[in-house]
Amino acid sequence: MSSSGRPPARTRARVVRRMQRAVPALTKTTMARMQAEMDWFEELDAEQRSFVSMVLQAGYSQFIEWYDDARDRETARATPPLSAAVFGTAPQSLTGSITLQQTVQMIRLSIEVAESELAAVVDPDHAAGVQAEILRYGRELAFATADVYAHAAEMRGAWDARLEALVVDSIMRGEADENIRTRASALGWHGTGDVAVIVGPAPSDGSSPEAVVDQVRHAARAAGLEALGAVQGDRLAVVVGGVSDPDKAGAVLAPHFDHGPVVVGPLVDDLLRAHHSAAEAVAGLHAAAGWPTVADTVTSDDLLAERALDGDPAARRTLAETVCAPLNAAGPDLMLTLTSYLDQGGSIEATARVLFVHPNTVRYRLKRVMDVTGLAPADARQAFTLRVAVVLGRLASNQR
Incomplete structure (x- = not known):
């Protein structure tokens, strides 16, 4: 035993080899306990279970490398980031199938198995050192898990923002089809009640488009409405569902637009017909300049005369x-x-x-x-x- 409390290189290599041979058994034991102790594990399909097995095996293998590199981490080199080394074997979609809480349960169980099983395969003189490294590794793995899920959430948020902008843009351009309904459903759109499109000047206070749309959605939900929004240049367009009174819907969302007329298009009975409401709302926004004393929030029907004179x-x-x-x-x-x-x-x-x-x-x-x-x-x-x-x-x- 060296003065640092760790075994010398030759002995450490023997310990590492013994632990490496135990990885398949550790993975099998952990999978069996997960099936017996965790109800959610039964709901995973065969492919998802295979990915879980891959993550467990990668986690045990990475611990052994961690153990072998413990001295070098303090001096020369470091192991690869745990988030990539452990979770890189599984697809990103796994974070959508298994929640963060479930992953923490899986890690806690795997650490428990490692403490008992790995300590048993090495010489008693080295068991305490292995268990100490397992505890350190478990802490670092917890941080890596949080990083993976945080990154996945950011990626989903960015993807949802792009998908939402695509849905709204398609409606505004009159290119709505069944794909729009599917994409909107993926964003949480339930499609109940009438739909109206609201357009007006986008906020100019420096807020990001994502922040603007988030605020619009929050205000809509508080009023019992659904909303999909997008900032299109200097214009904010919002598709609102569950609308019974266009004036009230406009009044709810008007504070999230910049100064200037906010125009609510006519009600339509389905998201696929929302482009009709969008066309009339945009025409009203263009023609609003013909009504100098126009109110902050108006319907497109309020602007019928100006729209007609504008050639609509x-x-x-x-x-x-x-x-x-x-x-x-x-x-x-x-x-x-x-x-x-x-x-x-x-x-x-x-x-x-x-x-x-x-x-x-x-x-x-x-x-x-x-x-x-x-x-x-x-x-x-x-x-x-x-x-x-x-x-x-x-x-x-x-x-x-």
């Missing part, structure tokens, strides 16, 4: 279907009264004089206009939308 065919189609068509179907009196009322600057009395009818008749017809279109002629903002719809309707009729 969907807005023009919506105005034709929800304003012009119902008015024309209700007979000529409503359209005539509405246009006269708008031409007379919103004066009921002046409109009545122009039409040679009683003011109450005008009031009745204007109420009918609101009933069939959902827009109130007496409201300045809604009157503007009615005016644009009527003008577009006339232009369309003139082109036929």
Whole structure:
């Protein structure tokens, strides 16, 4: 025995050889105890169990190298990082099959087996030294395990962020297909309730895109909503699920956008149709400049007039279907009264004089206009939308 308490090189080599021969038996013993003592082990398939066996064998072999290199670690060289030496034999997917807590249980059991089995295969004079090294090795292996799982979590987080950005980008570009549903499901999207897309300026406070999207998701979950988001240049796009009230959904997430209009697209019944909501929300964001006093959060329908003037065919189609068509179907009196009322600057009395009818008749017809279109002629903002719809309707009729 040397003065340092460790056996000389020749004796140490003999101890190492004995322990190396014991590795297969150690692995077999540990696997048998795991099967008997750990319920989760039964749930692993054959391939996953083989990877566990590989990790155990690598762990025991690495300990023997650790033991052999103990003196050299303090002077000349160091063994390879344990995270690579022990866990490098197993695929990254194993961290998704076995939790960190389960891995710690496996390591604790393997160290227990090593303490009893390895000490028994060496001479009694060397057993205490081997057990001391096992304890040191177990501590280092615990740190290596934490490093492996932390790295796996970072990798999954980075991959999820890229996948989420891909899903949102596909929706924004109108390229949604069944793959979108699958990818969204992998991100935890449950697909319950109606869906809307919200767009607005991305925060300019220096926050990373990942941090911005994390905050959006947290706010959505707190409100009982689902959310997928992505920062696209200076724009933040969020796909929101479980929406019953677009205005409320917009109000919940608006604080996570920068200053400027935040536009909520119309509700659609499925993620695969979310590109329709996205197209209208983006069109509304482009056209919002035409409404200088626009509120912080608006729906794309609130901007129908500006979108139509900006050349958005969907807005023009919506105005034709929800304003012009119902008015024309209700007979000529409503359209005539509405246009006269708008031409007379919103004066009921002046409109009545122009039409040679009683003011109450005008009031009745204007109420009918609101009933069939959902827009109130007496409201300045809604009157503007009615005016644009009527003008577009006339232009369309003139082109036929």
